[in-house]
Amino acid sequence: MPKGKKTTSRTKKKVKKPLRIVSFFKSPQTHLVFGVLIFSVSIFLLISFYSFLQHWKADQSILDRFSDRSVNANNLLGKLGANLSDFFVYDGFGIATFIFPILLFFTGLYIILHISVKQLYGTWFNSMIAMIWLSLGLAYLKPEYPLLGGKVGFEINEFLQIYIGSIGVFLFLLISLFVFLITNFKVTPAKIKSLIPKSKPKVKKEVLLADDVTEEGFIAETTYDSLEADIDLELDSFETISPDEVEEEAVILETQVSGNEKEASQKVDDSSIESGSEEDIEILVEGPVLEEHTAKNLANTLIKDFGEFDPKLELSKYKFPELNLLKDYSNENIHINKQELENNKNRIVETLNNYKIGIASIKATIGPTVTLYEIVPDAGVRISKIKNLEDDIALSLSALGIRIIAPIPGRGTIGIEVPNKKPSIVSMKSVLSSQKFQNTTMDLPIALGKTISNETFVVDLAKMPHLLMAGATGQGKSVGLNAVLASLLYKKHPAEVKFVLVDPKKVELTLFNKIERHYLAKLPDTEEAIITDTTMVINTLNSLCIEMDNRYDLLKNAYVRNIKEYNKKFIDRKLNPENGHKFLPYIVLVIDEFADLIMTAGKEIEAPIARLAQLARAIGIHLIVATQRPSVNVITGIIKANFPVRVAFRVTSKIDSRTILDSQGADQLIGKGDMLISTGNELTRLQCAFIDTPEVEQLTDFIGSQRAYPTAFNLPEYVGEETGTGLDIDIESRDKLFEEAAQLVVIAQQGSASLLQRKLKLGYNRAGRIIDQLEAANIVGPFEGSKARQVLITDMASLQQLLKDEQS
Numbered sequence: 024m025p026k027g028k029k030t031t032s033r034t035k036k037k038v039k040k041p042l043r044i045v046s047f048f049k050s051p052q053t054h055l056v057f058g059v060l061i062f063s064v065s066i067f068l069l070i071s072f073y074s075f076l077q078h079w080k081a082d083q084s085i086l087d088r089f090s091d092r093s094v095n096a097n098n099l100l101g102k103l104g105a106n107l108s109d110f111f112v113y114d115g116f117g118i119a120t121f122i123f124p125i126l127l128f129f130t131g132l133y134i135i136l137h138i139s140v141k142q143l144y145g146t147w148f149n150s151m152i153a154m155i156w157l158s159l160g161l162a163y164l165k166p167e168y169p170l171l172g173g174k175v176g177f178e179i180n181e182f183l184q185i186y187i188g189s190i191g192v193f194l195f196l197l198i199s200l201f202v203f204l205i206t207n208f209k210v211t212p213a214k215i216k217s218l219i220p221k222s223k224p225k226v227k228k229e230v231l232l233a234d235d236v237t238e239e240g241f242i243a244e245t246t247y248d249s250l251e252a253d254i255d256l257e258l259d260s261f262e263t264i265s266p267d268e269v270e271e272e273a274v275i276l277e278t279q280v281s282g283n284e285k286e287a288s289q290k291v292d293d294s295s296i297e298s299g300s301e302e303d304i305e306i307l308v309e310g311p312v313l314e315e316h317t318a319k320n321l322a323n324t325l326i327k328d329f330g331e332f333d334p335k336l337e338l339s340k341y342k343f344p345e346l347n348l349l350k351d352y353s354n355e356n357i358h359i360n361k362q363e364l365e366n367n368k369n370r371i372v373e374t375l376n377n378y379k380i381g382i383a384s385i386k387a388t389i390g391p392t393v394t395l396y397e398i399v400p401d402a403g404v405r406i407s408k409i410k411n412l413e414d415d416i417a418l419s420l421s422a423l424g425i426r427i428i429a430p431i432p433g434r435g436t437i438g439i440e441v442p443n444k445k446p447s448i449v450s451m452k453s454v455l456s457s458q459k460f461q462n463t464t465m466d467l468p469i470a471l472g473k474t475i476s477n478e479t480f481v482v483d484l485a486k487m488p489h490l491l492m493a494g495a496t497g498q499g500k501s502v503g504l505n506a507v508l509a510s511l512l513y514k515k516h517p518a519e520v521k522f523v524l525v526d527p528k529k530v531e532l533t534l535f536n537k538i539e540r541h542y543l544a545k546l547p548d549t550e551e552a553i554i555t556d557t558t559m560v561i562n563t564l565n566s567l568c569i570e571m572d573n574r575y576d577l578l579k580n581a582y583v584r585n586i587k588e589y590n591k592k593f594i595d596r597k598l599n600p601e602n603g604h605k606f607l608p609y610i611v612l613v614i615d616e617f618a619d620l621i622m623t624a625g626k627e628i629e630a631p632i633a634r635l636a637q638l639a640r641a642i643g644i645h646l647i648v649a650t651q652r653p654s655v656n657v658i659t660g661i662i663k664a665n666f667p668v669r670v671a672f673r674v675t676s677k678i679d680s681r682t683i684l685d686s687q688g689a690d691q692l693i694g695k696g697d698m699l700i701s702t703g704n705e706l707t708r709l710q711c712a713f714i715d716t717p718e719v720e721q722l723t724d725f726i727g728s729q730r731a732y733p734t735a736f737n738l739p740e741y742v743g744e745e746t747g748t749g750l751d752i753d754i755e756s757r758d759k760l761f762e763e764a765a766q767l768v769v770i771a772q773q774g775s776a777s778l779l780q781r782k783l784k785l786g787y788n789r790a791g792r793i794i795d796q797l798e799a800a801n802i803v804g805p806f807e808g809s810k811a812r813q814v815l816i817t818d819m820a821s822l823q824q825l826l827k828d829e830q831s
């Protein structure tokens with residue numbers, strides 16, 4: 024919230040200075056004066072036009088003696104009125120000119136009432152056309168009365184008569200009227216057709232009215248009933264007509280009924296007058312409240328006036344990093360070594376033949392680090408037999424990192440991945456410059472590396488929605504994390520994504536300090552944006568939980584289900600910032616070395632991580648967690664369950680591979696960024712993109728040198744456990760919200776931490792501490808296991824007394 028607030032106030036300041044004149048015209052006072060002026064002119068013109076109709080002949084002689092004070096005009100508004108009217112009516116459009124002051128009248132009214140006059144543009148245009156048409160029409164019909172059509176009508180008529188003749192002018196008038204009606208009132212043949220049966224019910228009504236002449240009140244009722252029956256009948260007979268037509272018919276019938284209803288009620292009124300002596304008490308009828316409506320959606324008007332909300336406005340000059348900040352590598356290109364391919368093929372065939380496995384065909388796909396040999400075995404060969412030969416094939420090829428995929432899902436072949444003798448590097452530049460990454464429309468695209476067929480592999484972090492990375496030390500995890508961060512930096516504006524970086528090793532992510540005020544998020548009043556200390560990690564995670572809860576509240580109030588819908592609604596100006604709404608950037612939490620944190624803080628870390636992992640996807644908080652030790656006490660069941668996408672770099676044992684991927688394979692990787700990514704049920708081998716430290720430095724320097732936000736993105740405040748002093752008896756060290764909490768507890772007569780958490784939007788720890796303080800102050804009773812604590816103060820008066828006594 025503070026961030027959002029700052030943003031708007033800063034933008035306002037920026038706009039105000041150079042646009043003083045604009046703000047003068049936009050001020051309500053100017054509007055009012057201007058509106059009243061137009062309004063007065065319209066009244067003046069209306070009166071003078073009206074008077075002109077009566078006195079135009081008498082006043083004609085004095086028109087050119089405007090400055091002669093000895094002569095007076097008969098026009099109600101004097102000489103000015105007479106002259107203006109002559110100009111507009113006689114020299115202008117004749118009596119059609121009345122349209123003009125009427126238009127002015129409404130325009131003035133709109134301006135006074137501060138209604139956008141843009142709504143009147145169409146009316147102005149149509150009225151002007153109507154004015155010309157009427158003046159021509161009247162001049163055509165009655166050319167002998169110059170006042171009817173005015174000079175304009177007369178001249179146009181004259182002109183047209185010469186070129187298209189009298190009948191031509193008539194046709195012109197008729198056709199133009201048609202075109203006008205069709206374009207403005209959407210007159211269609213169906214509508215015209217539907218007008219034809221209009222007379223039917225009327226006839227019926229008349230018959231009915233004539234029949235039931237006995238009691239007039241009764242007449243009205245029967246007429247209405249019979250008409251209803253009539254409508255039913257009419258509708259029944261429409262079965263073969265299109266639904267549209269039926270609808271139109273129904274509308275027409277409805278209007279007729281309401282018309283008849285009117286008549287009927289009139290009858291009732293009449294009868295009541297006649298039999299007035301019976302009931303002398305008058306009934307006072309209050310009409311329904313007429314609400315004001317606007318024809319336009321306010322959000323559209325806001326967009327029209329101010330344009331869509333632009334979250335990037337504050338850093339509108341921000342330049343995305345260029346690709347040439349990244350390095351080209353000499354050994355990037357894949358070399359096809361025919362000899363190597365041939366040798367490997369021969370060895371595979373030979374080894375399999377030794378075990379009496381025949382091969383029907385073999386195909387090689389050369390990737391950056393490994394080559395995939397796809398084998399179609401002879402009919403009748405068991406797949407498991409080949410799978411069991413993994414070690415033997417590895418031995419015969421005298422190579423590490425052989426992986427057998429039997430069968431390759433969806434292809435019906437068996438794959439043997441053999442490392443290349445000369446692996447090539449997949450540079451970050453090559454993946455980021457790929458069309459696949461450049462043209463992606465993903466929300467949080469990550470170019471992780473290249474597949475075995477040398478295709479760039481791009482995934483959407485927003486869809487994952489979290490990523491778990493594991494791998495033994497030195498196998499490429501940190502490079503992988505940097506690749507993820509670089510991908511996002513190349514695609515996302517600082518307004519769209521914020522990173523929370525946790526780096527217990529203190530050295531891996533330090534370079535990102537330079538982009539603190541652009542891209543990082545941190546707790547308020549903390550110095551370092553990159554978190555290295557375990558207690559700070561706990562506080563930050565809890566703060567993210569609060570942010571998550573706040574965001575869910577915002578989403579709930581906006582009636583949307585996820586951050587994308589929410590931001591779209593906010594950009595379309597359908598959410599009012601005054602109600603706390605703001606543009607929500609994605610938040611990506613990156614934790615390097617998760618095992619270290621779990622070892623030092625255990626459950627305190629695991630609980631908020633699990634909570635975030637379970638709930639945060641909809642509100643745009645995504646977790647990337649890396650660990651060296653993928654053992655079960657680090658990657659617990661609950662964590663694993665919430666991280667469906669997992670990346671494994673080389674690990675040291677099959678067990679580790681199973682822990683992270685639920686299958687073996689990661690132990691057979693060759694290291695240096697060779698990795699497996701599991702997306703639910705699919706396992707893909709990738710060569711991770713390589714980004715070196717100097718490249719990261721160049722990148723962060725480039726971003727860091729640009730104009731930034733005044734501070735890093737502020738996360739909600741969270742007061743951690745460590746600041747508490749157990750059971751605080753000391754009044755001074757009580758929480759700021761102690762009194763508020765005490766009142767809440769007394770009103771609700773319920774002493775639970777979760778109540779405080781909900782109502783005061785606190786984290787669990789802080790709420791728990793306040794409960795302890797309430798216990799120390801004898802406001803709530805002691806902890807009673809599963810039961811809620813007893814509230815010892817029964818009403819607000821006693822509470823006030825207690826607090827007062829404490830002070831003295």
Ligand SMILES: Nc1ncnc2c1ncn2[C@@H]1O[C@H](COP(=O)(O)OP(=O)(O)OP(=O)(O)O)[C@@H](O)[C@H]1O
Binds near residue numbers: 494503714
């Ligand atoms: N994608 C890659 N392509 C080429 N070489 C790589 C790649 N990833 C890593 N390497 C090489 O491996 C080395 C170690 O990588 P990295 O620092 O990422 O390992 P790590 O898993 O983070 O290790 P630690 O857990 O000890 O920090 C790098 O310095 C680099 O030489």
